[in-house]
Amino acid sequence: GENVEQHPSTLSVQEGDSAVIKCTYSDSASNYFPWYKQELGKRPQLIIDIRSNVGEKKDQRIAVTLNKTAKHFSLHITETQPEDSAVYFCAASIDTGRRALTFGSGTRLQVQP
Amino acid sequence: SAVISQKPSRDICQRGTSLTIQCQVDSQVTMMFWYRQQPGQSLTLIATANQGSEATYESGFVIDKFPISRPNLTFSTLTVSNLSPEDSSIYLCSVISGSEQYFGPGTRLTVT
Secondary structure, eight states, X not given: OOOEEEEOSEEEEETTSOEEEEEEESOTTOOEEEEEEEOTTSOOEEEEEEETTOXXXXXXXXXXXXXXXXXXXXXXXXXXXXXXXXXXXXXXBOSSTTOOOEEOOOEEEEEEO | OOOEEEEOSEXXXXXXXXXXEEEEESSOOSEEEEEEEOTTOOEEEEEEEETTSOOXXXXXXXXXXXXXXXXXXXXXEEEEOSOOGGGOEEEEEEEEETTEEEEOOOEXXXXX
């Protein structure tokens, strides 16, 4: 089955800096890669996703890049703000059939004001 | 997007008992997923529930421990049976709406 590895496990940045979180996946059939943000005590919230027919996707301060050959994808947050502090999870799935997500281990991002 | 509710939001249960968690969605969905999130950990898929068929369980999860019902396209239950302290976790249901996957608020289970 799919295995998703995520790094780093913790990341501390100064407000206004950029943050990058990286994930690798093992199943070459995976073609859907969402990123979730989970604040303390809350449910995971989808913040951005990318499909394998696209190499990069951007939404305001958030961007995701995908390298299918190397089987890795990354989340980039620019101009970080204290409210970006949360745990971020990457995930991978095959976008047909059962479409169950396999999650990475999570990255705790702390943005220092 | 889908609006998902879960009951109960939290519970404290004694060892050896069972807890049934309900998940309600505001629209009809084909598949519902049940995940477990142990304290400070990531999300692990327990099973996928389709209406009218038996749930599909992931490796390490069995029907006797985690029976699931899916009586219609908007509702599902997960029962965690014969509770032990290791079952203390957050249990989340999830659905795909459109092309995106959404999560319920979770049920925090503490086993004493």
